[in-house]
Amino acid sequence: MISFESDYIAGAHPEVLRKLTETNLEPLPGYGSDPYCESAKRKIREAVGLPDAGIFFLIGGTQANAVVISTLLADHEGVIAAKTGHISSHEAGAIEYAGHKVLELPQAEGKIVSEALEKYLADYYADENHEHMVCPGMVYLSHPTEYGTLYSRAELSRIAEICGKYRLSLFLDGARLAYALTSRETDLALPEIAALCDVFYIGGTKVGALCGEAVVFTKGNMPKHFLTSVKKRGALLAKGRLLGVQFDALFTDSLYFRIGRHAIEMAEKMKEIFRAHGLPFYIQSPTNQQFVVLENGQMEHLAKKVAFSFWEKANDAHTVVRFATGWSTTEEDLRALDAALKEE
Amino acid sequence: MISFESDYIAGAHPEVLRKLTETNLEPLPGYGSDPYCESAKRKIREAVGLPDAGIFFLIGGTQANAVVISTLLADHEGVIAAKTGHISSHEAGAIEYAGHKVLELPQAEGKIVSEALEKYLADYYADENHEHMVCPGMVYLSHPTEYGTLYSRAELSRIAEICGKYRLSLFLDGARLAYALTSRETDLALPEIAALCDVFYIGGTKVGALCGEAVVFTKGNMPKHFLTSVKKRGALLAKGRLLGVQFDALFTDSLYFRIGRHAIEMAEKMKEIFRAHGLPFYIQSPTNQQFVVLENGQMEHLAKKVAFSFWEKANDAHTVVRFATGWSTTEEDLRALDAALKEE
């Protein structure tokens, strides 16, 4: 069945798989000390424009969030996130498992609003009892957000400024970063993101890898003995080559960006199909995830032909659903979607 | 200076102190195995109307919340609380330190609203991805709330019913329980609370003890090996007698209720004084904490004569402040407050 269920429905991008195959027989040392990890780090440092960035490859997004947040926060600190942020809502309490509170802010289209952030921080420090409260130590945001939306350069800069003023780290979850960087509506390039954030990660799992997220510490702030802390959290991969080789491929010949552009192109065409069929968008998303509102009968009918994701109930008769594109989405998939919508 | 700063400004109620003094020289075994702990438990079981209730004495409120919640929740569960609940806002992340998320609900006058609770639970189970989310395993509420308000019998019953339907434990934080039980506006007696909740505690620290909270497990649900879990959390008192003797005193000759009634009487008279001076109440509280709105100049002036607590900014010119009564509040204190308000 044609599937738009997520951006991780397929295996590895062929160029990634090829490199895994080519290097498969080489004997290599473990735990990330192999030359492919080194090569991948070099290429990423160049792409982000920071020759001294600290880079560490982790396996998945929830793991990356928990490892980064729990090793950068001080004991008395928590992390601010939008209420719809992945760490707030869909990581089964992984941050709390690591002993830290997620301080939830209301959101607008999945994004933290800088005014609300600043008010929160000002109120915290104005409160005479703030020593009894969790101290905000970091801002977490996802880009694209869980709703496919993007921060503008002005928005991210303003948040970074507030973080600077209140001495918070700024952490950007880039599980789908490729789709932000190649969106037609973004004004934020990778080096700008790297310059504004204290730490972020370049998602591989949802951008053509079998698994893997490249965490980038931009300011000499990778925790000392980070490898031990990663091991302590069960997050150190024995065959680190699996991550190194994949990111080496993703950052060779701009594959990471080519995947992003392809998915964006497919998403833009998909939006035209939805518009042609008169389907309302739940939110205006300029990236690879599209949220539309379906009448429930229509949804059930369509689900027989095409796979997509339930998002949330809109009302008793309608449902918000998500369609995602990725490296493996084809024009043929789109034609099949169009046809399925026509049939109804 | 006259102080209404909190209900824990003074030491122990004289009857509590007397009993500590009288028993001081007796050699007693440690860790809660002494006869005073046993006697106190017997008296509490009688007062709550549950001959088989499991009772354990802990030292303070945050500790009691963290110990109870983290030992009763399953690994994958979190605890629902009002956003203004003590565990959400003023315990420095103690629940998260124990590895569990506080699932925050909006509140009304400090209380959880049953409709919002039921919607939250229904939405959770309707979500196809709920296995990626923290499973609600308990409802935490405080009675009186952090704003001095009270649940009615109907409200608490409805919440208990919802908890039963979705198989959540119901946990009532009774740090100030005496002031709920003796409020002129309550329709909930101690045995009713005990019957409705799975676990609750009878606060001593804020009701005449030097320290101590009596946790009551109402349904044979005290975790096995609870003493070891308490010890593991650094919460087991070597001289357990300190807690046993105090609770034995508090539940002798209804002292716990006498303290409550006195504080309520003082609070009602204080309310009349505020009304007489035309001070607006921030919230209608039927218990020992009263929240009034002061103009900032007035607040600073008054603060020179009388101690009270900053609560939150009302607007640029006004502030919400709290006045609390307790066992040691006297008519003379109230006259001094009245006088101080007149002088302005």
Added chain:
Amino acid sequence: MISFESDYIAGAHPEVLRKLTETNLEPLPGYGSDPYCESAKRKIREAVGLPDAGIFFLIGGTQANAVVISTLLADHEGVIAAKTGHISSHEAGAIEYAGHKVLELPQAEGKIVSEALEKYLADYYADENHEHMVCPGMVYLSHPTEYGTLYSRAELSRIAEICGKYRLSLFLDGARLAYALTSRETDLALPEIAALCDVFYIGGTKVGALCGEAVVFTKGNMPKHFLTSVKKRGALLAKGRLLGVQFDALFTDSLYFRIGRHAIEMAEKMKEIFRAHGLPFYIQSPTNQQFVVLENGQMEHLAKKVAFSFWEKANDAHTVVRFATGWSTTEEDLRALDAALKEE
């Protein structure tokens, strides 16, 4: 350079890689709900002889240990392990990170001795203060051990019996299980291990997979909501197919056992080479890891030609080193080792 550094120096076994390649383009649902995970589980259930075994695929060994131990232990319990056990010594405190103590027993050739285990348990329960101590709730052992040694059927049965008597779970770390099952000196088959243990895992990372360990709960004892607990620990793989496909390949046409037998054959030949060169064995290992004692000069000389692992200092002049074989070890590698030893 020829490498005997570990059993995870190469990528995937060709049959594993082929299956990954063949299935790469199929759109599949995430998080382990794909048909390859199902197929792999069916095959494993058959291989272990337990049609109802609960099976969950995790990514690596430390992660598997931490997830299993922390979800099966009760709050007040710890896990017993040999002092040389992987969880005691080389996992950076991952079990403690999850809040549980590793109760270390002395070891003999890397193994727990049943007499010492029983004495430990008897002493614990005889101690009047044992409620102040960590309660032993599980026995962890590795098979093969960190020293390549094996438990006999009698030894494992005796340990299982003691666990039964004191109501402890028995957990077997099978990171290198293939090399135990195919050792010439073992009398323990896979179904026997499954019958004796409460939980164990079948290691993939060190037996031809890129990553992956198949955790087997043998007695209907997989924790409820285990997926949520796995997610909470950052251990849930989005593209669960990566694990399912690999284990499906490993349990097709007995590949897992063929890999084991090959590595054992290579190890036996390697032992003959060491014997021929008069090198003393540090320990008698019947599996794929061989520990020999080298004079330090000899060690440095050899290290220029052949990669191996430092293990520990034997004395000022000698060092214990480890040579491991695996699926990728060849007769040619062994000849090169022989030649390198001759040259000295």
Added chain:
Amino acid sequence: MISFESDYIAGAHPEVLRKLTETNLEPLPGYGSDPYCESAKRKIREAVGLPDAGIFFLIGGTQANAVVISTLLADHEGVIAAKTGHISSHEAGAIEYAGHKVLELPQAEGKIVSEALEKYLADYYADENHEHMVCPGMVYLSHPTEYGTLYSRAELSRIAEICGKYRLSLFLDGARLAYALTSRETDLALPEIAALCDVFYIGGTKVGALCGEAVVFTKGNMPKHFLTSVKKRGALLAKGRLLGVQFDALFTDSLYFRIGRHAIEMAEKMKEIFRAHGLPFYIQSPTNQQFVVLENGQMEHLAKKVAFSFWEKANDAHTVVRFATGWSTTEEDLRALDAALKEE
């Protein structure tokens, strides 16, 4: 019954209780911000000879150990302790609950041996895989030890030197510190201990207080925002006065030392009684805990007249038991013990 069961069988020393009574009615701010806490800190700073020492009052020993260790250790670090150390054996895994491993060293008479410590550290750093192991970040020792023994000045200095060399904090558990400082055999005064250790605590619970331990950070090393971290661990006492007033009393007119000297004098006389009755000592203890070996029949007989503590089985026919003296032990108690021994 006459009791030598522990040094916390009685309530507060009369001078402590008197001060609690005298100050009972004063309205005071909470959480340790009252003038008695300040006064007690001043007196302790003077007694330890460090005008800038950071001091924080906690409630009990296990709590103090867990709070101090978990806030001073870095994420990747663990704490070294003797296998018989309180944190290793009798705190129900409180350190592990806080996420850190206790690295157990063999002990001699309850003490860490500096040679073993240095070897452990040298081996750790020599191990090529030490990044996969828990990094030793602190040495914990108790003084007196759990066996009543004492470190000499030379021993403690040597351990401090090793800690300095390997950059570990040195933490001394002084739950019974008074009995070390006043032992006839010690050559370590309080200011010397303060100068050698990075952090230690002055135990109150076992030296005449109802509860309370005064943690002393000697080198400007109290963690920033320590109050929040304490609160997060449920260890912040609302009526902080309870601790401040008691320590103020303990450090007025040298009460802490008077209590120590009295208990030591009683212990020395008790030793003479044991010697006179020909009872073998399990260990030579120069402090208030005495360990003797009783024949089991004798033990049971004696237990009918005098309370003492079971320690461990010596062999099938004999048991090690503990007798402790404290502020409330009297000459009459000793005569009763003597008489009870004679009767047998």
